[in-house]
Amino acid sequence: MIKRKTLILGVTTDSTRYSYVAAIRLSNSGHTIINVGLRTGNVAGVEIEMPGEIYTDVHTITLYIGPSKQQPLYDYIIKTNPQRIIFNPGTENEELKKLANAHGIATENACTLVLLSLGQY
Template identity: 50%
Template structure:
């Protein structure tokens, strides 16, 4: 399996949250993980940043932010030029799908945890 450098957007230190579980599973599966959230902290050795960080060679951005909160990251994600953006349940955003597709970025409406569990990540 290839290491897919992944940005988790909406990261949290709360262990019951799906973003937290996703960081743990991504690290467990050997992926390089970067994380941005509302509060600083650390999950599975991954530092959670509160501001946009410079990114290079990102394969996947996995979203754990509702559509309203995603807006402030539109340009950031597009400028990062990931291969794909995963919209986890509750993050569906047709407006953003169009912007991503117009910039040649693959849109995947799926659950990161399911993709990891079924080796489809």
């Protein structure tokens, strides 16, 4: 499996949330992760940062922020310029999808945890 640098947007320290589980599984699978959330903390040994620093070497942004809170992050997401954005269940957003596609960023409505478990990440 190819190891892909992944920015987890919307990660939380709440171990019952899928973003937390995704961070653990991605890290345990050997992927380099960048944790970005709306609150600071630490998941999988990686500090959670607030959105701000632009990383230009990210392969995938896996999204765990609902559509109603995404618009202020559009510029951050587009400037990061990942190869793809995964819209996890509940984060699907046609406006952001069209914007990303217009900038050459592939988008996928999928579940990061399912992709990992099937070896299709």
